[in-house]
Amino acid sequence: xxxxxxxVVVVAVAxxxxxxxTLWWMMHAWGSPEAYESxxxxxxxxxxxxxxxxxxxxxxxxxxxxETVRRLLAQDHPDFEVFISLGHDDEATIEAARRIAARxxxxxxxxxxxxxxxxxxxxxxxxxxxxxDVVGIIDAESLTAPGLLRHVDHTFRREGADVVQGxxxxxxxxxxxxxxxxxxxxxxxxxxxxxxxxxNGFVPLGGNTVFxxxxxxxxxxxxxxxxxxxxxxxxxxxxxxxxxTVCVYEPALVTQEETPDTVAAFVKQRTRWALGFMQVMAKxxxxxxxxxxxxxxxxWLLSQQYTVAFAGLVLPLAxxxxxxxxxxxxxxxxxxxxxxxxxxxxAFEIIVLHEFGxxxxxxxxxxxxxxxxxxxxxYQLLLAxxxxxxxxxxxxxxxxxxxxxxxxxxxxxxxx
Amino acid sequence: MSxxxxxxxxPVPTGPVARPSDAPETPGSLRRRGGLGRRxxxxxxxxxxxxxxxxxxxxxxxxxxAYFDDEGTYVAQAWAVYQGDLAHYTYWYDHPPAGWLQLAxxxxxxxxxxxxxxxxxxxxxxxxxxxxxxxxxxxxGRNLGLRRGFSLGAMLLWGLSPLVVFEGRQVMLDNLTLPWxxxxxxxxxxxxxxxxxxxxxGVCFGVAVLTKETAVLAAPALLVGLWAYAxxxxxxxxxxxxxxxxxxxxxLYPLYALLKxxxxxxxxxxxxxxxxxxxxxxxxGSGNFWQVGSDAYTVLDSWLFYDELLPxxxxxxxxxxxxxxxxxxxxxxxxxxxxxxxRPGGYMPVMxxxxxxxxxxxxxxxxxxxxxxxxxxxxxxxxxxxRAGLVAALLAVVAWTGPTHADRIELAxxxxxxxxxDSAVAWMDANLERDTRIxxxxxxxxxxxxxxxxxxxxSGPIWAYKLDGDPIAxxxxxxxxxxxxDYLVLDRTILDSRLTxxxxxxxxxxxxxxxxxxxxxxxxxxxxxxxxxxxxxxxKLYDVWRRAQ
Numbered sequence: 001x002x003x004x005x006x007x008v009v010v011v012a013v014a015x016x017x018x019x020x021x022t023l024w025w026m027m028h029a030w031g032s033p034e035a036y037e038s039x040x041x042x043x044x045x046x047x048x049x050x051x052x053x054x055x056x057x058x059x060x061x062x063x064x065x066x067e068t069v070r071r072l073l074a075q076d077h078p079d080f081e082v083f084i085s086l087g088h089d090d091e092a093t094i095e096a097a098r099r100i101a102a103r104x105x106x107x108x109x110x111x112x113x114x115x116x117x118x119x120x121x122x123x124x125x126x127x128x129x130x131x132x133d134v135v136g137i138i139d140a141e142s143l144t145a146p147g148l149l150r151h152v153d154h155t156f157r158r159e160g161a162d163v164v165q166g167x168x169x170x171x172x173x174x175x176x177x178x179x180x181x182x183x184x185x186x187x188x189x190x191x192x193x194x195x196x197x198x199x200n201g202f203v204p205l206g207g208n209t210v211f212x213x214x215x216x217x218x219x220x221x222x223x224x225x226x227x228x229x230x231x232x233x234x235x236x237x238x239x240x241x242x243x244x245t246v247c248v249y250e251p252a253l254v255t256q257e258e259t260p261d262t263v264a265a266f267v268k269q270r271t272r273w274a275l276g277f278m279q280v281m282a283k284x285x286x287x288x289x290x291x292x293x294x295x296x297x298x299x300w301l302l303s304q305q306y307t308v309a310f311a312g313l314v315l316p317l318a319x320x321x322x323x324x325x326x327x328x329x330x331x332x333x334x335x336x337x338x339x340x341x342x343x344x345x346x347a348f349e350i351i352v353l354h355e356f357g358x359x360x361x362x363x364x365x366x367x368x369x370x371x372x373x374x375x376x377x378x379y380q381l382l383l384a385x386x387x388x389x390x391x392x393x394x395x396x397x398x399x400x401x402x403x404x405x406x407x408x409x410x411x412x413x414x415x416x
Numbered sequence: 417m418s419x420x421x422x423x424x425x426x427p428v429p430t431g432p433v434a435r436p437s438d439a440p441e442t443p444g445s446l447r448r449r450g451g452l453g454r455r456x457x458x459x460x461x462x463x464x465x466x467x468x469x470x471x472x473x474x475x476x477x478x479x480x481x482a483y484f485d486d487e488g489t490y491v492a493q494a495w496a497v498y499q500g501d502l503a504h505y506t507y508w509y510d511h512p513p514a515g516w517l518q519l520a521x522x523x524x525x526x527x528x529x530x531x532x533x534x535x536x537x538x539x540x541x542x543x544x545x546x547x548x549x550x551x552x553x554x555x556x557g558r559n560l561g562l563r564r565g566f567s568l569g570a571m572l573l574w575g576l577s578p579l580v581v582f583e584g585r586q587v588m589l590d591n592l593t594l595p596w597x598x599x600x601x602x603x604x605x606x607x608x609x610x611x612x613x614x615x616x617x618g619v620c621f622g623v624a625v626l627t628k629e630t631a632v633l634a635a636p637a638l639l640v641g642l643w644a645y646a647x648x649x650x651x652x653x654x655x656x657x658x659x660x661x662x663x664x665x666x667x668l669y670p671l672y673a674l675l676k677x678x679x680x681x682x683x684x685x686x687x688x689x690x691x692x693x694x695x696x697x698x699x700x701g702s703g704n705f706w707q708v709g710s711d712a713y714t715v716l717d718s719w720l721f722y723d724e725l726l727p728x729x730x731x732x733x734x735x736x737x738x739x740x741x742x743x744x745x746x747x748x749x750x751x752x753x754x755x756x757x758x759r760p761g762g763y764m765p766v767m768x769x770x771x772x773x774x775x776x777x778x779x780x781x782x783x784x785x786x787x788x789x790x791x792x793x794x795x796x797x798x799x800x801x802x803r804a805g806l807v808a809a810l811l812a813v814v815a816w817t818g819p820t821h822a823d824r825i826e827l828a829x830x831x832x833x834x835x836x837x838d839s840a841v842a843w844m845d846a847n848l849e850r851d852t853r854i855x856x857x858x859x860x861x862x863x864x865x866x867x868x869x870x871x872x873x874x875s876g877p878i879w880a881y882k883l884d885g886d887p888i889a890x891x892x893x894x895x896x897x898x899x900x901x902d903y904l905v906l907d908r909t910i911l912d913s914r915l916t917x918x919x920x921x922x923x924x925x926x927x928x929x930x931x932x933x934x935x936x937x938x939x940x941x942x943x944x945x946x947x948x949x950x951x952x953x954x955x956k957l958y959d960v961w962r963r964a965q
Contacts, residue, residue: 024612031611033647323675332675333668340664344615347660351652 004321005331011318015338018307021300023341026188027348028196039195039249044150048157051080051149052130052214056122057140058087062096064141064408069100069107072138077149083110085126087117119207120223120230127222136211141406142168143256144209152211155248162216162243165194166209167254169360172409173368175259178266180371181379182259184349187356190254194247202294203245204301205235209255216243228399229276236280236298240288251359258410263382268402270386271393277302278394309387311338312380346373458564462554465568469550469575473543475829477585478536482833482941485909487587488859491538494519495862504873505886509678509691512669514626515589532866535859538587545591546584550575552598553774559605560778561742562785570781574774578824579723583770589628590770596624597634598774601745604642604658611653614642618658622665629695630771633752641745701761712764719769722824725817727769730776733783743782749775836937840905840945843934848903855880855926856905880910883922898926904946911964917957927960928953939964
């Protein structure tokens with residue numbers, strides 16, 4: 001009995017800490033007026049830099065690619081080039097890309113000939129063809145806002161930045177049952193948490209709408225060609241070097257994307273991230289971060305998917321075993337403690353969703369709020385499944401790239 | 417009319433609540449700011465004022481006022497917490513337990529040096545709570561834009577009020593709520609406007625409600641304060657954070673009852689449902705304040721006996737505060753509590769006033785601050801007139817309440833109201849075997865237990881009203897009922913109402929079948945020890961009762 005009491009209490013305290021810390025970081029931007037206002041809302045002036053934009057593609061539909069390129073070409077910046085980055089074995093996409101490139105001299109094709117294909121390798125080979133001052137990554141299904149480049153240009157010069165991370169939002173709230181939560185997750189990340197990490201000096205970069213000075217990229221040898229979370233990995237290395245990363249947020253300038261189109265695709269994507277994070281953790285670059293605070297935070301971030309998955313799975317177990325096991329009433333009450341930050345998180349998410357709708361002019365219906373709450377445990381299960389799957393793959397040494405396919409659901413959402 | 421205008425549209429740049437470096441109250445900053453050869457900084461004044469408040473509350477603390485029944489109740493229940501329970505009689509959800517849990521955590525320390533929990537020790541804990549509340553009153557004043565002098569004035573007006581000394585010294589749950597409620601208000605009006613402060617305010621409010629349910633009356637005022645002072649773009653988060661935090665804390669109470677299967681009423685067990693019905697419905701009304709002779713009238717009269725300025729001036733100032741945006745939250749709190757007090761026919765306990773007094777003080781100081789600035793802003797000549805007016809007003813107030821204040825404070829510092837109690841205890845210590853059963857009011861319980869009597873509630877000191885109030889436990893522990901009781905200690909608490917007494921057959925039979933052996937004090941201070949004797953009745957209940965009136 002005593003052993004069970006100790007176990008339940010220890011687990012409950014751990015879970016409470018995990019959820020409370022996650023809540024704390026999630027709420028960064030809404031925590032104080034200063035944090036709310038310091039989102040580096042970009043401004044514009046006369047452009048002063050040139051850009052090379054890399055658009056990594058694999059098995060993409062022509063329609064999706066064409067729209068992404070059309071949006072890029074609509075940028076009001078005078079000096080940029082677009083590289084559609086492809087693998088040599090992906091002939092259908094190459095054909096489509098050629099047709100798209102033929103329409104505008106600013107669009108080029110870059111073909112990677114590595115035997116094993118993945119995103120970082122395509123990026124590295126494309127980097128060799130870039131000539132702009134700044135290299136930007138734009139995913140194949142991303143709809144960029146027209147003024148983005150001018151604002152990023154200005155931010156680089158005003159802030160003396162080495163890296164500028166733009167914001168990405170998923171827009172197809174209702175495509176699948178998990179889409180709403182997925183969209184909200186991006187909103188919270190780019191509106192709030194990322195800025196908290198930037199304040200702390202450790203920024204795990206995103207893989208999309210991220211801009212890095214080309215000279216710096218060449219200096220650090222580009223991306224890690226074996227890492228499944230190449231974006232996070234390079235972020236760690238740049239943070240270790242003390243490079244200045246500025247995260248910008250402005251609703252009108254966010255890049256719009258889509259959620260994975262099936263549960264399987266979503267789990268694959270998350271497995272890839274989880275596996276990538278494990279690689280980054282194992283590689284150990286984060287240990288070189290200068291301050292203890294940064295290292296703790298990095299460790300937390302890299303292991304977060306497991307702690308959160310663990311929390312999601314164990315929480316009901318802890319509560320149930322405390323009740324069924326006939327534990328002393330105080331132990332049972334302690335077992336309930338992790339519910340407090342969890343419920344508070346959901347309450348805050350409801351307002352975040354409201355704010356999201358307001359900022360991006362998306363109508364949020366009453367049913368969406370209900371769905372947000374109802375889908376929470378199931379979404380947790382998906383995340384936990386992906387994490388467990390990643391662990392399995394890690395042990396069996398399977399690091400192959402499972403790509404997310406893009407159907408263009410966000411195009412309808414945006415058109416509507 | 418400028419009195420009614422918001423003087424500060426932007427938040428006043430006062431220091432944050434939670435950052436110690438900015439809180440003038442800490443000893444560290446005291447040294448820093450008030451170094452040698454410099455003009456004393458605000459920290460020195462705050463420190464001196466708090467010391468004065470503490471001194472007045474501590475001096476003669478176990479001499480006055482006479483021990484009140486409830487003090488014994490809470491000390492005994494705090495003591496029961498050490499034994500791993502919430503009460504040594506069946507816990508029947510009379511009040512949520514956070515009050516005596518706090519008390520228990522403070523009573524635990526002195527036991528390490530051999531000082532057993534007693535009402536005296538608990539009264540020192542009350543002084544600690546009073547000191548913290550006084551500092552928070554100052555902080556709240558600053559947050560609301562009051563100048564230092566006026567914030568300090570609010571603190572002293574409250575801390576030195578004879579009514580506050582009277583109520584504040586007694587071990588009562590309402591005193592334990594004060595730092596939480598005033599702290600919650602200081603947090604929601606903090607110039608830092610941080611989300612976690614709002615969550616913290618919600619937690620404070622939740623603890624306050626679990627300490628004493630009446631704290632729930634502060635909810636509208638706290639929301640008004642949060643709404644007025646919060647940063648607009650994130651205000652919704654603040655409101656939700658505060659509501660969630662308080663809901664989660666308060667939720668522990670029904671959760672506890674639910675887990676024990678005591679949330680809803682049922683046969684053969686206590687329940688929250690029964691307790692709530694008792695507190696809200698079954699408890700008799702106290703009549704109306706304006707009906708001479710009603711309970712409510714007597715209660716009001718007892719408040720005004722100690723202090724007229726704070727209750728009356730506070731309500732008037734509170735009403736004016738409703739029209740001042742920056743002070744509205746305080747106005748709402750005072751008004752809410754006043755309206756609830758005035759509802760006809762409600763139950764009105766004497767300690768109800770405790771919760772409103774700190775805010776009454778802030779309201780008075782706030783309006784005084786506004787009035788002087790309003791007059792001063794009308795030009796130099798009026799400024800002079802304003803100063804003269806302020807001085808005149810101060811003099812008038814001193815003339816009005818000064819003599820009473822001085823007299824009542826003297827009472828607090830010198831009276832020996834607990835003497836009959838102490839004598840009775842000394843007599844029992846000297847003359848009674850430790851295995852005697854003594855039915856007395858709650859305040860004797862922990863004292864007798866410390867002297868060696870049993871603490872099981874039945875074979876040593878017995879809460880007198882439990883003879884009739886806990887029949888299941890009585891039948892189990894005292895099969896012979898009142899005949900098993902050896903001695904009775906009768907005091908004001910037990911002899912308060914003849915009707916109540918007659919509704920308790922066990923207790924009243926014990927009284928009828930007893931003879932006096934010793935007594936101290938007279939009338940309302942009477943303490944009488946009686947021995948229960950077998951055989952025919954010895955006395956009439958009425959005669960015993962009348963001696964205490």
